[in-house]
Amino acid sequence: MEASIMDRKSKKCGAVSGLSTVVNAVSLARLVMEKTPHIYLGFHGAEAFAREQGVETADPSYFITPENIERLKQAQDANRVQIDYTQPVQKEAKDAAATIPNGDSQIGTVGCVAVDSEGNLASATSTGGLVNKMAGRIGDSPIIGAGTYANHLCAVSATGKGEAMIRGTVARDVAAVMEFKGLSLKEAAAYVIDQVPPGNAGLVAVSSTGEIATVFNTTGMFRACASEDGYSEVAIWDSPLK
Structure with missing residues (x-):
């Protein structure tokens, strides 16, 4: 597991990766942000810090x-x-599924962005990473600026093929485009995702004024x-949220 979190109000962030026993990776990333002078802890060091802080852990078999x-x-x-949580193909359906292009069933990663009544912004992202990845591989979710970012303009949580997200510094670029090109959140998010190869990226974002953007090229x-007024919406396909 790996995760990151960023809080615009405190201008702090935290990240962890290489976790094998921590149940809630974002909670540990928050403790890194709040309890240490550092931003990023990984592998054995992150696990040791988790034990010191008393966060919920489980035997590695819990995740299997x-x-x-x-x-x-x-x-x-x-x-x-492939991305974690890709649905395993049932044995009787393997032949039929062989014609489906790689990636069509890929889902994974959990991201959240929030803004309060005073316009303070925060973002967090966690993931189990890629299936069958090389040992030691780190994706975009724990990278501030790639999978997670928050400043005075917006909070962004991005997901997709990690290498593409890191190369594009996707989460940070949304804020940068808003600031330096003067675009709205939705315009900036669409612009940034359009720069990533098709089938590789998606993001959720919110601005300091409460504008919401959910953009993807998958x-x-x-x-x-x-929202606090009771409005809510859930979607999967290409039907933009308000």
């Missing part, structure tokens, strides 16, 4: 399910790397929003 085992096996058999992206 039959679905995850089958997902890994199929990725290994296909000699490919078939779909699980997303939702809610």
